[in-house]
Amino acid sequence: MTHKVFLIFTFFLISCATTPITGTKKFIITSPAEENDLGEKAYKDILKHEKVNNRSELAEQVKIIGQRLARVAGRSDFEWEFNVFESSQINAFCLPGGKVGFYSGMAKVANTPARVAAVLAHEIAHAMARHGGQRMSAQIGQELLMGILTVTAFGELPKGKRQLVLAALGVGTTVAFILPYSRSNESEADEIGLVLMANAGFDPREAVVLWQRMEEITGSSGPGFLSTHPTNRQRQERLNELMPSALQIYQKHKL
Numbered sequence: 078m079t080h081k082v083f084l085i086f087t088f089f090l091i092s093c094a095t096t097p098i099t100g101t102k103k104f105i106i107t108s109p110a111e112e113n114d115l116g117e118k119a120y121k122d123i124l125k126h127e128k129v130n131n132r133s134e135l136a137e138q139v140k141i142i143g144q145r146l147a148r149v150a151g152r153s154d155f156e157w158e159f160n161v162f163e164s165s166q167i168n169a170f171c172l173p174g175g176k177v178g179f180y181s182g183m184a185k186v187a188n189t190p191a192r193v194a195a196v197l198a199h200e201i202a203h204a205m206a207r208h209g210g211q212r213m214s215a216q217i218g219q220e221l222l223m224g225i226l227t228v229t230a231f232g233e234l235p236k237g238k239r240q241l242v243l244a245a246l247g248v249g250t251t252v253a254f255i256l257p258y259s260r261s262n263e264s265e266a267d268e269i270g271l272v273l274m275a276n277a278g279f280d281p282r283e284a285v286v287l288w289q290r291m292e293e294i295t296g297s298s299g300p301g302f303l304s305t306h307p308t309n310r311q312r313q314e315r316l317n318e319l320m321p322s323a324l325q326i327y328q329k330h331k332l
């Protein structure tokens with residue numbers, strides 16, 4: 078009996094991860110290395126389905142801005158890569174392990190460097206906070222965890238699990254269904270993203286503008302970024318609450 082309790086206790090110790098910047102604790106069964114590995118596999122899978130555009134001005138901009146954010150993200154275990162995908166989708170993602178996708182349709186909303194930075198910082202924040210691992214641990218359950226073990230062992234995304242894995246990692250619209258982030262995941266990504274962009278020398282106030290534009294431009298038109306990222310007045314209010322301390326960081330780092 079004691080032995081069993083000890084095992085369970087150890088399990089919880091191993092499984093409680095602390096989030097950078099916000100300091101919140103969360104229950105995650107997968108290890109960062111497993112998540113990164115899964116991110117790599119998901120990325121290879123995405124590359125088979127999406128058209129990479131690396132020759133445009135936008136692609137150049139996304140890479141430069143992305144690397145600036147990567148330098149202050151504090152994830153030396155990530156092998157960063159920033160790609161633009163040719164698509165009218167208003168969407169973006171960052172997989173565990175640092176592979177970032179920015180759909181060219183997003184440039185309609187993120188139409189300045191600081192707004193591109195706000196999108197990337199928010200997505201990178203989801204990965205820094207390990208929301209993918211958290212979602213795989215909490216929402217998708219035992220069946221997928223068995224899937225993860227198979228993935229880790231055999232190198233390919235498991236058949237029939239591709240959609241689940243990609244959706245859990247925040248790649249919504251390239252798969253058939255969308256898994257929205259929870260409200261607490263969202264506000265955490267907002268908070269971390271704001272600090273991240275300020276640390277990289279981008280004006281954090283542009284994050285608020287980005288969400289306003291997102292609402293104006295996309296409205297409620299079909300699946301996309303807004304389906305996985307609920308936008309609302311509360312989000313903008315919360316960002317404004319965090320703004321004074323983000324602006325202090327920005328003053329130290331602005332170019």
Ligand SMILES: [Zn+2]
Pocket residue numbers: 199203258263266305306
């Ligand atoms: Zn989000």
